[in-house]
Amino acid sequence: MTTTPLQTLTLDEKLQVSLKIRHDLICTITGRWNYPLVQE
Secondary structure, three states, X not given: OOOOOHHHOOHHHHXXXXXXXXXXXXXXXXXXXXXXXXXX
16 A cells, blocks of 8 residues: 555545545444445
8 A cells, every 4th residue: 555645635535534544444443344335
């Protein structure tokens, strides 16, 4: 996973990143790594 400056990300990509971070956070807190990602 490459680190990309947020300035180069589109608004949609920023949303995806924030959703991924939130998902990982929820998984870490609850300990449930089978928590489903938000579906399109």
